[in-house]
Amino acid sequence: MFVTDFRRDFYDVIQTERVLLFVASDVDALCACKILQALFQCDHVQYTLVPVPGWQELETSFLEHKDQFHYFILINCGANVDLLDILQPEEDRIFFICDTHRPVNVVNVYNDTQIKLLIKQDDDLEVPAYDDIFRDDEEEDEEDEEQSGSESEGSEPSGKRTRREEDVIERTLKRRQRREWEARRKEILFDYEQYEYHGTSSAMVMFDLAWVMSKDLNDMLWWAIVGLTDQWIQDKITQMKYVTDIGILQRHVSRHNHRNEDEENSLSIDCTRIAFEYDLRLALYQHWSLYDSLCNTCYTASRLRLWSVQGQKRLQEFLADMGLPLKQVKQKFQAMDVSLKENLREILEESANKFGMKDMRVQTFSIHFGFKNKFLASDVVFATTSLLENIEKDASGTDNFIRALDSLSRSNLEQLYQGLELAKKQLRAIHQTVASCICTNLVISQGPFLYCYLMEVPGPPSSLGQDTLAPPHGRDVLTPPQGWDTLASSRGQEALLAPTPASSLLRARQTSSCSPSRPPWACSASTCCSPLFVRPRTSAVSCCP
């Protein structure tokens, strides 16, 4: 069932209990976890944190811990399956689920006792009505009919036949109704569960909870912003929803950061300040050189077709159009001439419009603390994602999770900078792979599907090593925004916005993986099937083992 009053029905219930936190491995879940941890620390709530990258881990951890806890909180996992069926818990265990995966499984919605969904109801859920799906005890009526039929046999032989006929007619009618109802039910459920999509970010939901309790801080607001930006970068939500949610967060930002910096009320330079920015869409451009950033951002790389020689020429034209000298553009952004940096955003937007990139600027936020630390929300998302997926140096999954979680705190700046370096490596590797795939025609089209085989050794043997692409996310991130635009431009089909999700298995080091794509009509629901916590279902999307 849906929790209406988060504070009363969720937080006050667990405040005095020990809880077990299951957190999925994506940045949105990490941010929600951070906010919840901060709230727990304020109120001294005992909790155990278990990272769960997939269904297997969820089940094993649950089996390990189920005897010690009565209350379980699941973040970004568990809403889209029949949880009680999979986990088989005791009767008195209660699950709080805060998940962005939609559609929410109907069993979870209509279970009143054990499953509580921390999901806002205005989130366009379109859950089918209870009566359309569940029917109580129809069989018993039929049995009673039959029994009364057989009892009345001995009493009135004359009226027996008519009553028998009536009974039979009634029963067939009921059966027909039941069959119709079941057919309708199947249709409704099919429509409901046909497409997968994502709802409001869990980090924003948790921030809302903190706000309701008046315990929201600027730091928590920043985590909510990062969670939302992660959803947008991974293409889990539509542009419209992103803009709406940014509007909501903007209100909070102005509430927290409205202090005018005048003589009397100046805030210490160490306090976090969040500001609204209408900034460029280039990945990590302030921590990299502008040239590198243009080459390695999915958006620009695919629009300018930078995998081809012509594309490189277009890039030079683009830079020349803006009047930026090549030497300046290739050095670190912070070292660029101030005169060039001043109007960079406007100039870039103008030139980008001429080259077919209409959405060069995006609404986002930046955080600023200390004298030299300024980050955009997307920077933090890329850094944290790369830390999560880091497979160098025998780091285990849990270590990566903890490191990524730490990097979100203000006090662990070195982790964040490490993450930024890793993110740069990752972006470069992704683009090299995509370029080589397209150039060597590895992308095969078969009817409405586009396939691409990624071997263990992708692209040119770079000094980055092949490791950077082996993690599952490497392929995740590789395909959705990439696959769309690059394939669209390479095939010259404007209508083809086929997302190509990588449904690689969750274990790293596969020998090969296949990236099937959805048929074009599926993308109108702006779906992007993320392999994590995908409902196992028998769909037409094939995956070669």
Added chain:
Amino acid sequence: MDSAEVEFLAEKEMVTIIPNFSLDKIYLIGGDLGPFNPGLPVQVPLWLAMNLKQRQKCRVVPPEWMDVEKLEEIRDQERKEETFTPMPSPYYMELTKLLLNHASDNIPKADEIRTLIKDMWDTRIAKLRVSADSFVKQQEAHAKLDNLTLMEINTTGAFLTEALNHMYKLRTNLHPAESAQSQDF
């Protein structure tokens, strides 16, 4: 003594906070605290104030001496005098550090206050060094310094006493005592 111990002692100082929860009077070994009512200022020891602030349960009111003009006056006076001037609080360094680290959003002009306190500290430590230097050079037997805080004493104390011990040993070895007996073979 460790600097951490000195800070621990400093945490007993009372500061004013404005809580946002309510609680009856609590009876601790060191004294009674409370009662706490939302919106009403109450005096608590620094350790409790820091704990409550980190749990977002209160707002800290800066002590009255933590003000830019007052601190500027004290700093200027410190620079003028040759001896040590009395400080606004015997634990001014620790208080400033803890309050500015955890509650800087409640203290106006926190950066300037930090600079002023650092200036005062530097001046006083410089004076201490000069005084220790002249003490050793003139081989005085004892000295008296007023208005030193525990943190400053602790900073120089360990080194100074060790150094003086060594110097004493070296000096006594230069002039062996008359009553010392030498060994006969």
